Amino acid sequence: AGAALTLSSQEVQKAGQLNRTKIAEGGRKLRKSWGVSWVVLAGNSLIFYKESKGPAPTAWCPASSCPESSVDLRGAALDWARELSSKKNVIHLRTVTGNEFLLQSDQEATIQEWARAIRGVIRRLDLE
Ligand code: I3S
DSSP states (O other): OHHHHTTGGGOEEEEEEEEEEEEEETTEEOOOOOEEEEEEEETTEEEEEEOOOSSOTTOOOOGGGSOEEEEEOTTOEEEEOTTTOSSSSEEEEEOTTSOEEEEEOSSHHHHHHHHHHHHHHHHHHHHO
16 A cells, blocks of 8 residues: 555545556557556556565555556546456456556456546546
8 A cells, every 4th residue: 555655645546456457559459468456546547556576475565666657547448348358357448549458356346446436537537
């Protein structure tokens, strides 16, 4: 939760651990590579933090030293990804820049909460 704390000034709306893979970059399809990310929904962005590979596997590295990527949700689209993965509970996020991600949780309720929260931000930005 250290990562989320440093973002408090940006209105953290949701944070948690999800399975994640990027499937396209700038409209170009990528090879899937699923991994666990710490995901933070804050302000207009979805931010991914890599799980720490250090000696304490349960700890997340501090935001300042952790490789991260950030997705601008303005104009993005979110759908269920039933045809894009054999896994259950997968959502598909597409950005205006043609980056695409799959996010997955084994808990249906968890991914539904994420879908609701991300859609909320996308809708708010659509209205601006
Ligand atoms: O859509 P795909 O290509 O069936 O996705 C699977 C592959 O990316 C696979 O990796 P390799 O092709 O390197 O073996 C992954 O291990 C699978 O998890 C991918 O499928 P799912 O259905 O799990 O998203």
